Amino acid sequence: xxxxxxxxxxxxxxxxxxxxxxxxxxxxxxxxxxxxxxxxxxxxxxxxxxxxxxxxxxxxxxxxxxxxxxxxxxxxxxxxxxxxxxxxxxxxxxxxxxxxxxxxxxxxxxxxxxxxxxxxxxxxxxxxxxxxxxxxxxxxxxxxxxxxxxxxxxxxxxxxxxxxxxxxxxxxxxxxxxxxxxxxxxxxxxxxxxxxxxxxxxxxxxxxxxxxxxxxxxxxxxxxxxxxxxxxxxxxxxxxxxxxxxxxxxxxxxxxxxxxxxxxxxxxxxxxxxxxxxxxxxxxxxxxxxxxxxxxxxxxxxxxxxxxxxxxxxxxxxxxxxxxxxxx
Amino acid sequence: xxxxxxxxxxxxxxxxxxxxxxxxxxxxxxxxxxxxxxxxxxxxxxxxxxxxxxxxxxxxxxxxxxxxxxxxxxxxxxxxxxxxxxxxxxxxxxxxxxxxxxxxxxxxxxxxxxxxxxxxxxxxxxxxxxxxxxxxxxxxxxxxxxxxxxxxxxxxxxxxxxxxxxxxxxxxxxxxxxxxxxxxxxxxxxxxxxxxxxxxxxxxxxxxxxxxxxxxxxxxxxxxxxxxxxxxxxxxxxxxxxxxxxxxxxxxxxxxxxxxxxxxxxxxxxxxxxxxxxxxxxxxx
Numbered sequence: 381x382x383x384x385x386x387x388x389x390x391x392x393x394x395x396x397x398x399x400x401x402x403x404x405x406x407x408x409x410x411x412x413x414x415x416x417x418x419x420x421x422x423x424x425x426x427x428x429x430x431x432x433x434x435x436x437x438x439x440x441x442x443x444x445x446x447x448x449x450x451x452x453x454x455x456x457x458x459x460x461x462x463x464x465x466x467x468x469x470x471x472x473x474x475x476x477x478x479x480x481x482x483x484x485x486x487x488x489x490x491x492x493x494x495x496x497x498x499x500x501x502x503x504x505x506x507x508x509x510x511x512x513x514x515x516x517x518x519x520x521x522x523x524x525x526x527x528x529x530x531x532x533x534x535x536x537x538x539x540x541x542x543x544x545x546x547x548x549x550x551x552x553x554x555x556x557x558x559x560x561x562x563x564x565x566x567x568x569x570x571x572x573x574x575x576x577x578x579x580x581x582x583x584x585x586x587x588x589x590x591x592x593x594x595x596x597x598x599x600x601x602x603x604x605x606x607x608x609x610x611x612x613x614x615x616x617x618x619x620x621x622x623x624x625x626x627x628x629x630x631x632x633x634x635x636x637x638x639x640x641x642x643x644x645x646x647x648x649x650x651x652x653x654x655x656x657x658x659x660x661x662x663x664x665x666x667x668x669x670x671x672x673x674x675x676x677x678x679x680x681x682x683x684x685x686x687x688x689x690x691x692x693x694x695x696x697x698x699x700x701x702x703x704x705x706x707x708x
Numbered sequence: 709x710x711x712x713x714x715x716x717x718x719x720x721x722x723x724x725x726x727x728x729x730x731x732x733x734x735x736x737x738x739x740x741x742x743x744x745x746x747x748x749x750x751x752x753x754x755x756x757x758x759x760x761x762x763x764x765x766x767x768x769x770x771x772x773x774x775x776x777x778x779x780x781x782x783x784x785x786x787x788x789x790x791x792x793x794x795x796x797x798x799x800x801x802x803x804x805x806x807x808x809x810x811x812x813x814x815x816x817x818x819x820x821x822x823x824x825x826x827x828x829x830x831x832x833x834x835x836x837x838x839x840x841x842x843x844x845x846x847x848x849x850x851x852x853x854x855x856x857x858x859x860x861x862x863x864x865x866x867x868x869x870x871x872x873x874x875x876x877x878x879x880x881x882x883x884x885x886x887x888x889x890x891x892x893x894x895x896x897x898x899x900x901x902x903x904x905x906x907x908x909x910x911x912x913x914x915x916x917x918x919x920x921x922x923x924x925x926x927x928x929x930x931x932x933x934x935x936x937x938x939x940x941x942x943x944x945x946x947x948x949x950x951x952x953x954x955x956x957x958x959x960x961x962x963x964x965x966x967x968x969x970x971x972x973x974x975x976x977x978x979x980x981x982x983x984x985x986x987x988x989x990x991x992x993x
Contacts, residue, residue, distance in 0.1 A: 408892050411896075415810065418798075418804060422821055432835075435839070484738055506742060517969070520951075575739075604729060605725065614712025632831065634923040684829065693828070
């Protein structure tokens, strides 16, 4: 700090009093323009991304209209494209991910807030966050070569045997144990989103006023009661925000899903069957798309994905902002 | 345990508490289990495929021996390009947010949009750059790949710069201004210097993030089997090679994919850990 001040001091002294002023004002205006322009660029990039994909997908939207979303035909040769199967796959795999990730993340946040001794919190929090740093293609490879065989040998036969006979939900687990499919993809997505959800939850848990927690403890509440009767009600919107943030990540996750989802444009209720997701369909087929309408259909899929993740992430951000304001 | 019979309500609450805390601990162990499992797989599979040839030979045709030299080179070039493109713009935009925009509506909007870009699906970035660069120039290129990675790096740098600059006490700015310095010099000579660790954190975390990105490279840089230093042509890169080799039916390609995965994961994790340990203990989402 002292060296920084020293340099600026010298620079300041080197400047002549009056003659330097217009130059300084010009420099300031240029600097403001430059930084402001860079900031606007962030907005322009987002609008540009949305605009370019809407433009690239216009042919598909014009040709198929609403049936692009409601039809499950995906025929590259006959030029018929309907996005229902990838849309369904994206939603279902993300829902499975949330079913896996939300309770686990809540448990991790509770552990870090109430159970772990202080010295343990940093290293464990960091270890969980490293899960997020592992590139998604590594999850994909691991999923394809290690986790999918594990599912097909140990988990899926058991599911088919015990759960497929259940009423209503049985059909979800009725299928061949091939390992690759919606359930495997959903679980991997869940693991990938755990660090995002749990670290936001931990941060908001730690941000609640200490007096609130202390007064609950003073009344004789157990740590669990503090979490579910004080912390959770106080941070409800931020916890929802964390979940939506994870959902946004899961919806758009590409490589891990591409490896284990099977890229099948067949509609199936069973979670054990291969399916497709929007992101996986684009990744798998984009460079193979040989007709303009095929291309356009894939970009239109990208536009849908962009709009949906934008909405989900915006909701997440709003909910997280609410707790920030509350805290101030 | 006390000698008196315990109040049943207290007892029930304590049991609930114990069960909940055990479950929370279990959830944490469950989370760590996956990290260990994935790392173990990557290390055992990747280390056995490691060899000097990995760094000295080109990507081979099926069934033959080879390495990933051209892919490592391509990845390095595109990451450098992404840093060159993304870092200055990101730092300038972050500077605007903290020094000029502050809490104005425009600045808050840009922060909001930037946070969404930060979590936006990277495949969407790939499609955008495809539309912007590949369709206009007519071919896949290393430039397009570098730009796509730069666009993923940018929001990370914007956010960390904004946060790092806002941590600098106002007295420092006032001291500079009181000496008669124009604002751009105060920021350039004083504020940036004090916030340099925070800004560096952002750049390095961004690099860790883009090093393993695959989806945006699939249709921007594509891939190249051969040694290519031409940025205006399709360029080999590690993630796409891993993707193609892992999806292939050949065992020798699988081994190379694992070796590539090992190197990328080791690089990304080492960078993330180093940043968290040495530059800034606070986490960054």
